[in-house]
Amino acid sequence: MSMIGTRVLRKEDPDFLTVGGLYVDDLAPEDALWATFVRSVLPHAKIAGVDSSEALAMPDVVAVYTAADLGLVAHSGNPLLNAEMKRASLAIDTARYVGEPVAVVVTRTREAGVDAAENVVIDYDPLEPVLDMHTSADSDVLIHPDAGTNIAFQIPSSGEDIFADCEVTASLSFANPRLAPCPLEPRATTARWTTTEDGRPFLTQYATTQGAHGTRDALMAKLGIEADQIRVVTPDVGGGFGAKNGGYPEDIVVSEVARKLDKPVRWAETRSESMLGLVHGRACHFDVTIGGDRSGKVTALKVHMTQDGGGHAEIACVLPFLTKVVACGVYDIEKVDFSATSVLTNTMPTGAYRGAGRPEATHALERALDNFAAEIGMDPAEVRRVNFHTPDAFPLTTPTGANMDTGNYEVGLDTVLQTADYAALRAEQARRREAGDSKLMGIGLCSYVEIANPMSNGEYGSCEIQPDGSAIVLTGSSSHGQGHHTAFAQVASELTGIPIERIDVRHGDTAEVPRGGGTGGSKSLQIGGSAVWLAAEEVVKLAKDIAADLLEANPDDIVLDVSSGEFAVAGTPAVAKSWAEVGTAAAEKAGKNLQAEIDFNPPGATFPFGTHLSVVEVDADTGNVTIMRHVCLDDAGMMVNPLIVEGQVHGGVASGVAQALMEEFSYDADGNPLTANFMDYGFVSAAELPSFERIAMETPTDRNPMGVKGVGESGTIGATPAVQNAVVDALSHLGVRHVEIPATAERVWRAIQSAS
Secondary structure (H helix, E strand, C coil), rough: CCCCCCCCCHHHHHHHHHHCCCCCCHCCCCCCEEEEEEEEECCCEEEEEEEEEHCCCCEEEEEEEEEHHHHCEEEECCCCCCCCCCCCCCCCCCCCCCEEEEEEEEEEHHHHHHHHHHCCEEEEEECCCCCCHHCCCCCCCCCCCCHCCCCCEEEECCCCCCCCCCCCCEEEEEEEEEEECCCCCCCCEEEEEEECCCCCCEEEEEECCCCCCHHHHHHHHCCCCCHHHEEEECCCCCCCCCCCCCCCHHHHHHHHHHHCCCCCCCEEEHHHHHHCCCCCCCCCEEEEEEEECCCCCCEHHHEEEEECCCCCHHHHHHHHHHHHHHHCECCCCCCCEEEEEEEEECCCCCCCCCCHHHHHHHHHHHHHHHHHHHHHHHHHHHHHHHHHHHHHHHHEEECCCECCCCHHHHHHHHHHHHHHCHHHHHHHHCCCCHHHEEEEEEEEEEEEEEEEEECCCEEEEEECCCCCCCCCEECCCCCCCCCCCHHHHHHHHHHCCCCCCHHHEEECCCCCCCCCCCCCCCHHHHHHHHHHHHHHHHHHHHHHHHHHHHHHHHHEEEEECCCCEEEEEECCCEEEEEEEHHHHHHHHCCCCCCEEEEEECCCCEEEEEEEEEEEEEEEECCEEEEEEEEEEECCCCCCCCCHHHHHHHHHHHHHHHHHHHHHCCEEECCCCCCCCCEEEEEECCCHHCCCEEEEEECCCCCCCCCCCCCCCCCHHHHHHHHHHHHCCCCCCCHCCCCCCCCCHHHHHHHHHHHHH
C-alpha cells in the first residue's frame, strides 16, 4: 500500500495524549537557578535608575542584573529597516512598551523570583506615548530619537492614475486588528555553559522555538560566540504559529546570566507574560480602491497598508513586502498600485503570526471585492468568477511579482457553491428578509491564494539505515504540532518500504542535525519533506549497490519491492535481501551506517489556494453572531496525509473565525494593555465553532518532487474574510456596507442601530 495519500494516524499523538510531551521546562537541570524578569509598567519612559537593594536582601535571591550589569548593548534588527532603531535585550535607558524587560532577578526558587521582582524599584520619567499608527509618522514624539523618525519601512506608491479608464470605483478603509498568538505552551529557555576540549566556553540552550538553527544563529550574534561553541536543543514545542521564531531578548539574557554566574539558569513565562512579551500579529490598516466596469471585471487595484510595528522595529515591519506579492490574490488585475508604511508605536512589537502578511493581503482584497460587488449590484460569487486566472494561464507572474505555479480557481469556487447549495442559501436569506425575521442570515465568500515558502528557502534532510533495518530520518524542519514525525516517516516509507513505525524522525538538535531552516511560512513538507524524499531515493540507490554485492548481480538489475522492503534481482524475487541484511553489510564494509543527505533547494515558492463560504446568523436584537456553516476548499497540491491536512485546516479555520468574531489585543488611551490574560482576551473555544465542512482538491505543483504545497496557514487566510463578508451580507439589506472585525455583538448591534 502506498504511504502517499494515506490517512495514517499521527505517530506523535499516543504519547501526547497519555504520558505527555517533553518540553523545555520539563528538561531543566535540578540545580538550575530561576530567572524572573522585571518589566516596564509604562509604555514610554526614561529609566532614571534601578534600585535592587530591597530585592537582594530577600531570601533565595542570588542576583539582580540590568543591561549595564550584563554588558548588553543595542543592536540593529532587519537590514531592510531603519538601522538606528536599535534594541537591547534589556531596556538600557528607555522603556518603549508595557511589558518590556528592564531587569532580571536570579533566585534559587521560582516563587522567590516572583516576590523579589515586585521589590525591584525602577525610577521612571514618563514620556508621552505614541499609540496611533495613523499619526505616528507625523508625531513630534520619537520612539527611537536617533532614528529621526517613527517610520521603520516604506513601499512607495507608483503615483499613477490607474483608475482613469474605470467605469466605476469603490473604496473602503478598514482595520486588521492586533492579535496575540496564544500558543498553548508559553515560552521557556534553559542555558548552561561548559568548556570545550580546547578551553573555550560552550553554551547548551534548550529553547522553545520553531527553528533550532535560527535560534542558534541569533544567540551567536548577540553572545559573540561561534557555531562550534553552541548547541541548541528544541524538544516538544506546544504551538508557535510564527511567533516562536529566532532569539527573543529573554533567551539572550538567560544565556548571559548563566555565563556570568557559571551556573545553569532557567526561565518560563506565565500566560500574562506571554501576552505582553510574545510578538503580536496583524495590527494594520488598509485603504483600498477597486476599479472596473459594471460587468464585474476588475481592472485596477490600489492598496495602501499601514503597519503598526510596536515599540521596536521587528519582522512585522517588513511583512508588507509579502502582502504586496499576493495583493492581486487569485484575480487577473491589469493595474496594481501597492504602497505601505510601517511605523512604530509604544505597544508590544509585532511579528510573524500564522500567515505573516498573506492573510492581510487576502483580507484587504476580499473585503474590498465584496464592497465593489455591492457597488455594482452583482453577486459576490459572480464577481470572483469573472476575474479568476484560468488554469491555462499558469505558470504566470502577477503585476506585483508573484511567480505563481498552478491554480484552478473557478473549479474550487464552483465546488464550494455546489456543496453548500448556494442557490438554496440565497433563497432562504430572501425568505427571512421578506418575513421580517429577526434572525438575519448572511453568506460570505473568500477566494484566496497563499505564497508558501515565500523566500524560496531550501532545507536539509537525511535518511540513515540502521543494521537492524530500521531508519533514522533527520530534518532541518521543526515540529510544533504539525505532524512531521508521521508525514516525514510516510515519505521515507514510500520509497524504502520500511514501515513507518520503524522510521524515527528527528529534528531540533543542532548537534545532531547539521543545518536547517526551521518551520514557518507553510514550507515544511514542500521543502523538508522533499529533502527527505530525495535522501530516501539516494539511500535506496546506494542500498542497491550493496544488495548487488550480496546477490552477486549487476546493480542495474536490482529492484526494491517496497511492499516487502526486500531487494532482489529483477525476475527472481525468491532470493532477496532485507534492509537489515543490507544495512548490516553496509556498516561492516564502510565502518558506518548507510546514509544519504540532501539539501533541497526549490526553484520557487508554491501557491496554495482555495475558497471558503461562511453562513452566519445575526440576532438583530442583540447583534450576536453565530456561525451556522463553514464550507472550505483548501488546495495544497498533493496530500501525503489527508488526515493531517484536515487537522491543519481545522485549526486554521478556528483561528480565522476567532479573528473575525472575537480576537483583538487592545490598549487604553494611556498605552496600558486591556487584554493581557484569557479572562479579557477573546479566546475561542469549541462552543463558538461549528463542525467545518472540508472539501478535498489536489492541484499539484512542479516545484518539488512530490507535487505538494503548504497548508498550515490556508484555513486562517480563507476564514476571516469569509466570516466578515457574511456578517456584512447579513446586514446589507439594511444599508450596511461594512462592519469592522472583530464583529462583536456590540459592534454589530451598533451597525444595525446606525442603519436603522
